[in-house]
Amino acid sequence: YSAKDRSLGVCVYGSELDDHSPERLGLLGDLRRAMDAGELVLHWQPKVSLPGEEVRGVEALLRWHHPERGVIPPGVFVPAAERTPVIRPLTRYVLDVAVAQCARWRAAGRHLDVAVNVSARNLLDDRFVDDVLEVLARWDVPASSLELEVTESAIMADPARAQLILGRLADVGITLSIDDFGAGYTSLSHLKDLPVHQLKIDRSFVAHMTTDRSDALIIRSVVELGRNLGLTTVAEGVEDRATLDRLGELGCDVAQGYLVCRPLPADELERWFDRTRVPAGA
Numbered sequence: 001y002s003a004k005d006r007s008l009g010v011c012v013y014g015s016e017l018d019d020h021s022p023e024r025l026g027l028l029g030d031l032r033r034a035m036d037a038g039e040l041v042l043h044w045q046p047k048v049s050l051p052g053e054e055v056r057g058v059e060a061l062l063r064w065h066h067p068e069r070g071v072i073p074p075g076v077f078v079p080a081a082e083r084t085p086v087i088r089p090l091t092r093y094v095l096d097v098a099v100a101q102c103a104r105w106r107a108a109g110r111h112l113d114v115a116v117n118v119s120a121r122n123l124l125d126d127r128f129v130d131d132v133l134e135v136l137a138r139w140d141v142p143a144s145s146l147e148l149e150v151t152e153s154a155i156m157a158d159p160a161r162a163q164l165i166l167g168r169l170a171d172v173g174i175t176l177s178i179d180d181f182g183a184g185y186t187s188l189s190h191l192k193d194l195p196v197h198q199l200k201i202d203r204s205f206v207a208h209m210t211t212d213r214s215d216a217l218i219i220r221s222v223v224e225l226g227r228n229l230g231l232t233t234v235a236e237g238v239e240d241r242a243t244l245d246r247l248g249e250l251g252c253d254v255a256q257g258y259l260v261c262r263p264l265p266a267d268e269l270e271r272w273f274d275r276t277r278v279p280a281g282a
């Protein structure tokens with residue numbers, strides 16, 4: 001099936017509840033309380049270099065430990081929050097928790113870059129850059145330790161605006177990634193002018209690349225595009241060894257996926273580091 005179908009698949013991911021359902025509205029109203037109550041927690045998923053599988057950084061992925069509903073994945077509440085002003089306090093909250101964790105790891109001698117997902121609406125918010133700088137200053141973490149992941153659709157919602165905001169973030173030394181690359185519609189002319197550093201190839205292409213010839217060709221093309229534009233390429237959703245090996249052969253720089261490590265709470269991630277003997281300086 002076509003990339004277009006897949007991009008729809010990404011859009012409806014986790015949206016078993018209709019956007020206007022009372023259920024969803026109820027969840028949204030509950031979100032501010034959940035932040036204060038500490039119900040929103042971050043799990044962490046490593047990104048490793050190819051070849052060699054050295055940890056390059058960790059991505060923060062949000063989960064809601066709801067007292068009645070159990071664990072709610074971000075696909076259920078983030079897209080709805082993204083369409084309301086609550087996305088600003090939500091993103092600030094995630095940034096704060098993520099950068100605080102980065103500071104704790106640094107204090108323990110573990111110099112990890114942390115990646116945070118940001119929404120289209122954050123890029124349209126005049127205060128977003130200041131919010132980011134404020135959080136880095138609060139925890140005394142250098143901008144070079146922070147990565148921000150933005151989807152193609154967030155950028156294409158207002159490419160000129162995205163270029164301006166991403167430019168200001170890049171200028172202070174933050175690493176910028178285009179998430180789910182290939183699932184949206186970034187025109188190559190925009191891509192050329194965007195101040196981004198990484199392309200994260202959408203999981204839908206990675207999933208079948210060892211069996212589907214066109215998926216393998218797409219990955220090969222994105223890796224080549226990245227190389228020609230001076231961008232790091234990252235493959236997300238790597239679930240088996242054959243895929244990891246093939247990505248390495250194709251020259252993809254970084255991999256992430258269940259094969260390497262599932263997203264884990266910070267304490268479990270530290271045990272994973274110990275088990276896999278990741279040096280503290282990683």
Ligand code: C2E
Pocket residue numbers: 045060061062073074075078094117118119149179180203236237238239256257258259263
């Ligand atoms: P994403 O940023 O593209 O994150 C990758 C998603 O793929 C995560 O789902 C991750 O758990 C999952 N994943 C990782 N490796 C594998 C694998 O090998 N196989 C499979 N099948 N899946 C894998 P998750 O945590 O449910 O997050 C879904 C999306 O929600 C994220 O996609 C991101 O767009 C959004 N999101 C998560 N946390 C935040 C946040 O703090 N803020 C915002 N704005 N969005 C967030």
Ligand code: MG
Pocket residue numbers: 059117149179
């Ligand atoms: Mg991401």
Ligand code: MG
Pocket residue numbers: 113144145146175
């Ligand atoms: Mg860095």
Ligand code: MG
Pocket residue numbers: 179180200202203236
């Ligand atoms: Mg992604």
